[in-house]
Amino acid sequence: MKEFELIKHFFSEQVIKRKDVVLGIGDDCAIVSPAERQNIAITTDTLVAGVHFPHETSARAIGHKSIAVNLSDLAAMGAEPSWISLAITMPEVDLKWIEDFCLGVFELCEYYNVQLIGGDTTQGPLSITVTAQGLVPINKHLTRSGAKAGDWIYVTGEVGDAALALKHILHEVNVAPEYRESVQNSLDFPTPRILAGQALRGYASAAIDLSDGIISDLGHLCSASKVGANIVLDHLPISKALQATVGMEKAFEMALTGGDDYELLFTVSEDNKVGIETALANSSNAITCIGQINRSEKITTTLNRKAVAIKTKSFEHFSSTKE
Amino acid sequence: MKEFELIKHFFSEQVIKRKDVVLGIGDDCAIVSPAERQNIAITTDTLVAGVHFPHETSARAIGHKSIAVNLSDLAAMGAEPSWISLAITMPEVDLKWIEDFCLGVFELCEYYNVQLIGGDTTQGPLSITVTAQGLVPINKHLTRSGAKAGDWIYVTGEVGDAALALKHILHEVNVAPEYRESVQNSLDFPTPRILAGQALRGYASAAIDLSDGIISDLGHLCSASKVGANIVLDHLPISKALQATVGMEKAFEMALTGGDDYELLFTVSEDNKVGIETALANSSNAITCIGQINRSEKITTTLNRKAVAIKTKSFEHFSSTKE
Numbered sequence: 173m174k175e176f177e178l179i180k181h182f183f184s185e186q187v188i189k190r191k192d193v194v195l196g197i198g199d200d201c202a203i204v205s206p207a208e209r210q211n212i213a214i215t216t217d218t219l220v221a222g223v224h225f226p227h228e229t230s231a232r233a234i235g236h237k238s239i240a241v242n243l244s245d246l247a248a249m250g251a252e253p254s255w256i257s258l259a260i261t262m263p264e265v266d267l268k269w270i271e272d273f274c275l276g277v278f279e280l281c282e283y284y285n286v287q288l289i290g291g292d293t294t295q296g297p298l299s300i301t302v303t304a305q306g307l308v309p310i311n312k313h314l315t316r317s318g319a320k321a322g323d324w325i326y327v328t329g330e331v332g333d334a335a336l337a338l339k340h341i342l343h344e345v346n347v348a349p350e351y352r353e354s355v356q357n358s359l360d361f362p363t364p365r366i367l368a369g370q371a372l373r374g375y376a377s378a379a380i381d382l383s384d385g386i387i388s389d390l391g392h393l394c395s396a397s398k399v400g401a402n403i404v405l406d407h408l409p410i411s412k413a414l415q416a417t418v419g420m421e422k423a424f425e426m427a428l429t430g431g432d433d434y435e436l437l438f439t440v441s442e443d444n445k446v447g448i449e450t451a452l453a454n455s456s457n458a459i460t461c462i463g464q465i466n467r468s469e470k471i472t473t474t475l476n477r478k479a480v481a482i483k484t485k486s487f488e489h490f491s492s493t494k495e
Numbered sequence: 496m497k498e499f500e501l502i503k504h505f506f507s508e509q510v511i512k513r514k515d516v517v518l519g520i521g522d523d524c525a526i527v528s529p530a531e532r533q534n535i536a537i538t539t540d541t542l543v544a545g546v547h548f549p550h551e552t553s554a555r556a557i558g559h560k561s562i563a564v565n566l567s568d569l570a571a572m573g574a575e576p577s578w579i580s581l582a583i584t585m586p587e588v589d590l591k592w593i594e595d596f597c598l599g600v601f602e603l604c605e606y607y608n609v610q611l612i613g614g615d616t617t618q619g620p621l622s623i624t625v626t627a628q629g630l631v632p633i634n635k636h637l638t639r640s641g642a643k644a645g646d647w648i649y650v651t652g653e654v655g656d657a658a659l660a661l662k663h664i665l666h667e668v669n670v671a672p673e674y675r676e677s678v679q680n681s682l683d684f685p686t687p688r689i690l691a692g693q694a695l696r697g698y699a700s701a702a703i704d705l706s707d708g709i710i711s712d713l714g715h716l717c718s719a720s721k722v723g724a725n726i727v728l729d730h731l732p733i734s735k736a737l738q739a740t741v742g743m744e745k746a747f748e749m750a751l752t753g754g755d756d757y758e759l760l761f762t763v764s765e766d767n768k769v770g771i772e773t774a775l776a777n778s779s780n781a782i783t784c785i786g787q788i789n790r791s792e793k794i795t796t797t798l799n800r801k802a803v804a805i806k807t808k809s810f811e812h813f814s815s816t817k818e
Contacts, residue, residue, distance in 0.1 A: 194534060195638065198719070200571040200704055201536035201629075203636050206529055211517060213524035214612060216580040216626060220619040248523040257539040259582075259624040289537060292624070296543040299619060301582040303539060303626035306524075313526050315518065381523055396521070 182274050183258070183288060190254065190287045202289035204255055210307040213251035217241050221298040225360075226341055231269045233360035234300065235276025240362045241383065242304035243284060244434040247369030248381040250314040251306030253284045258291035259301040284366055312373045314438070319378035319397035323439040323465040326448070328365045328457045330409045331386060333358035335430025336417060351413035362434035368457040372438055375448040379438035385429040386462075387482070390437055390471060397439075400468030403428070405475040409460040428473070428482055439465055505597050506581070506611060513577065513610045525612035527578055533630040536574035540564050544621035548683075549664055554592045556683035557623065558599025563685045564706065565627035566607060567757040570692030571704040573637040574629030576607050581614035582624040607689055635696045637761070642701035642720035646762040646788040649771070651688045651780045653732045654709060656681035658753025659740060674736035685757035691780040695761055698771040702761035708752040709785075710805070712760055714794060720762075723791030726751070728798040732783040751796070751805055762788055 184197050195203040206212055219238050221227055229237075239256065246253050258277065262269075281288060286304070337359035339345045340352070347355050365381075372379055380393045386403065394401055405424045414423045440448045445461075452459050473482050507520050518526040529535055542561050544550055552560075562579065569576050581600065585592075604611060609627070660682035662668045663675070670678050688704075695702055703716045709726065717724055731750045738746050763771045768784075775782050796805050 195636070199639050200568040200702075201538040201574065201636075203534050203536055203572070203631070205534045205633065208531065211526050211528045212535075213526055214578065214580060214628075215524040216582050216613055216615050216624075218582045218584060218615045218617045218624070220584060220617050223618055245523040249526070251524065255537065257537060257626050259539050259541045261541060261543060261622055290539055292539050292541045294541045294543050294622070295546055296622060297620045299584055299617070299622065301539075301541070301615070301624035303580050305537075308526070310528065313518070313524075316522050379523075 182270050183291060186278050186281065186288050188282050188285060188287050190285065192254065193287050193289060196287065196289050202255070204289065207307060209310055211310050211313065213246055213249045213306045213308050213313060214303065215242055215245035216301065216303045217245065218299055218301040229360060231272035232276035235273040236280055236361050238300040238302050239277055239280045239304070240364050240434060242302045243280070243286070243364035243366060244362070244381040244383070246304055246306040247365045248314065248379050248436055249306070249308060250312060250369050250373040250379070251308040252370060253286045253304060253306045253366060255289045255305045256281060256286050257303040258288060260291065261294045261296040261299045263296065263298060314369070314372055314376055314379040316378055316380050316393045316396035319393060319399050319439040319465045320441065321399055321465055321467045323377050323441050324445055324461050325390070325401060325403070325437065325439055325463040325465060326459045326461050327382070327386070327409060327435050327437050328368050328459050329435045330411045331382065331433045331435060332414045332423060332427035332430050333411050334362065334432035335426045336414050338432070345417050347413060347417050351416070355413050359432060362432065364434060365436045365457055367455055368436055368452060368459070371451045371455060372436070372448070375444045375451060376438040376440055379436055382433040382435045382437055384431045386437065387428045387471060393437065393439070394469070394471065398469065400466050400470045401463055402466060403463040403471065403473045405473050405480065407460060407462045409458070425482065505593050506614060509601050509604065509611050511605050511608060511610050513608065515577065516610050516612055519610065519612050525578070527612065530630060532633055534633050534636065536569055536572045536629045536631050536636060537626065538565055538568035539624065539626045540568065541622055541624040549661070552683060554595035555599035558596040559603055559684050561623040561625050562600050562603045562627070563687050563757060565625045566603070566609070566687035566689060567685070567704040567706070569627055569629040570688045571637065571702050571759055572629070572631060573635060573692050573696040573702070574631040575693060576609045576627060576629045576689060578612045578628045579604060579609050580626040581611060583614065584617045584619040584622045586618065586621060637692070637695055637699055637702040639701055639703050639716045639719035642716060642722050642762040642788045643764065644722055644788055644790045646700050646764050647768055647784050648713070648724060648726070648760065648762055648786040648788060649782045649784050650705070650709070650732060650758050650760050651691050651782050652758045653734045654705065654756045654758060655737045655746060655750035655753050656734050657685065657755035658749045659737050668740050670736060670740050674739070678736050682755060685755065687757060688759045688780055690778055691759055691775060691782070694774045694778060695759070695771070698767045698774060699761040699763055702759055705756040705758045705760055707754045709760065710751045710794060716760065716762070717792070717794065721792065723789050723793045724786055725789060726786040726794065726796045728796050728803065730783060730785045732781070748805065
């Protein structure tokens with residue numbers, strides 16, 4: 173099958189048609205017409221088989237995840253997702269695989285009203301690069317750099333389950349059957365916290381999405397904001413599955429250093445603490461206060477109000493173990 | 496070296512700072528602020544080592560080409576390039592290679608006032624995916640679909656030299672020493688026809704960039720416009736190098752079916768023929784009228800006013816020969 177037919181057949185079949193897309197897939201470029209008084213947030217992420225997901229991951233999960241990780245970056249800026257470009261490199265044209273991959277891509281795009289506007293299909297080892305764009309009112313985007321000493325640190329959802337799923341796949345732990353599906357879904361089908369991100373506009377002083385683990389990503393936020401932080405381990409939102417499988421001490425470590433959570437981590441001033449909790453109380457996104465920003469320029473942890481040491485090695489693509 | 500340091504060190508060192516970039520590299524997303532009354536053209540292309548460029552291609556040429564092929568798509572829409580996202584997958588961190596690659600990327604970006612606003616660095620077999628964006632006044636973009644019977648077909652520059660360079664590398668032909676540098680540059684350092692593309696706005700009825708060869712790309716244009724075309728072989732702009740190396744007959748074939756030219760092919764109505772030739776006379780982009788659109792819905796060729804058959808197999812990624 174020729175490249176052009178391939179693209180035409182599978183990627184042009186999306187249901188959603190946004191009014192701000194003047195020209196979609198099929199020409200040299202797409203043309204979009206952004207609304208006035210909106211800036212555009214742009215992010216690009218590549219997923220490589222065997223590095224960012226296990227080789228045995230289902231095509232649908234790969235499709236979902238390649239979109240979700242990019243939407244998660246938009247969420248961290250408080251943006252509303254709008255347009256996606258998708259470049260896929262695959263070893264061979266496997267029609268069933270592509271169909272399942274597109275299912276994962278399109279069900280997420282449709283849910284968030286995001287239109288696929290273009291892309292490229294090439295032959296080579298499996299990898300997917302997505303560029304996602306979103307709209308955010310002028311001067312209302314969130315950044316990593318606004319956290320101040322005294323601000324409270326929050327995360328959405330629960331942390332560590334994606335890392336647990338990976339350990340289960342690698343036979344390093346054995347997740348009990350009753351937890352397996354939800355744990356596996358945390359890794360394969362992460363939910364980008366789009367609505368939470370938009371709700372944070374006007375409240376959060378800084379935000380980042382958790383792709384590489386709390387220690388690493390909070391580290392980026394602290395570095396950009398020139399502050400430090402203390403994390404209260406007792407408050408970490410850890411699932412029953414994680415605690416039951418590895419015990420509390422290991423659960424803390426995995427919650428802090430495990431990658432792939434795609435929850436939002438954000439900071440809120442004392443004055444906005446009630447506001448943010450109220451704003452998010454009616455949404456489906458639970459949030460948990462896990463610590464506080466300080467002037468130390470380092471990250472510390474406490475348990476039962478006592479300082480404890482933690483293993484701080486987080487996920488890094490170039491230092492991670494790969495086959 | 497950690498991924499984050501890698502990105503920070505090499506990709507944040509660009510000189511250019513566009514006023515419409517609110518937030519560049521370093522956060523979860525970039526934020527841009529498009530001018531009013533402008534639409535945005537968006538394109539994505541992936542280059543895979545061994546498929547889109549020979550493995551022995553210099554890092555600087557790969558950097559140049561990965562940007563140039565995307566800017567060429569913007570040119571074909573009549574857009575003015577603005578922002579680039581670059582995702583690179585590489586087998587290992589080779590600092591000299593990255594430095595040379597960035598040189599190729601940045602010298603082209605600086606020339607066209609394009610700012611690198613983000614990207615991703617991952618480990619795997621070498622490939623580069625670029626998403627390029629550009630601005631085009633509302634309702635002024637060019638498309639593939641506006642050609643009408645009777646319109647004249649033009650190309651910018653010369654065609655076939657990039658295919659010649661590839662054949663020389665593969666030892667299928669031997670380009671004479673006096674031509675080698677210019678022929679090799681056609682393949683490694685294509686010039687996106689940005690100014691020509693913008694000059695076409697208001698004149699051209701349809702446009703496309705030549706990435707896969709005239710037959711293939713004119714075929715896409717005709718298909719989108721629901722028309723046919725005749726190409727006058729006598730008029731094809733063929734370099735002395737190509738003619739001298741392979742002879743006239745083979746030169747026609749390579750000009751028609753060779754990929755990687757990145758010239759613009761466009762159509763102009765009889766009424767706009769003088770206008771476009773005047774508009775482009777003062778630019779450095781030579782243009783040549785190579786044929787005419789008709790109602791046949793197929794592509795034919797003539798030589799000395801007589802119909803001739805041509806080999807029409809063009810470059811297709813999934814059917815090309817690769818190691």
